[in-house]
Amino acid sequence: MNQLPLLKDQGYVRVLDLGCGVGRNSIPIAQRLNKGTVVCVDLLPSAIEKLEYYSHKFEVEEFIESVRSDIGNYTINENEFDLIIAVSSLEHLVSEDILEEVL
Numbered sequence: 001m002n003q004l005p006l007l008k009d010q011g012y013v014r015v016l017d018l019g020c021g022v023g024r025n026s027i028p029i030a031q032r033l034n035k036g037t038v039v040c041v042d043l044l045p046s047a048i049e050k051l052e053y054y055s056h057k058f059e060v061e062e063f064i065e066s067v068r069s070d071i072g073n074y075t076i077n078e079n080e081f082d083l084i085i086a087v088s089s090l091e092h093l094v095s096e097d098i099l100e101e102v103l
Helices: 026-032 045-057 096-102
Strands: 012-018 035-042 064-068 083-085
Touching (some): 026 035, 026 045, 035 045
Parallel strands (some): 012 035
């Protein structure tokens, strides 16, 4: 969250939230965006459903893109995101090899 002000002059901003859960970080990030997208990745259907509910409740659904996927299988292309967050999620990867690949 402390890094977000560094992106304010960039115009359109893309943020990736790996292991987003119900949007504890994604929603506040989306609230600070003027233009952009927060791509929210989580494996649990219930988390994605609640994320979509909360994004509507807090009127940021236009900034939220939800993706149901294991973060170890999610492809991150070079230069695709301006900021990547992974709060309390990397420790859930199934192996050190996958952790290294994600990093």
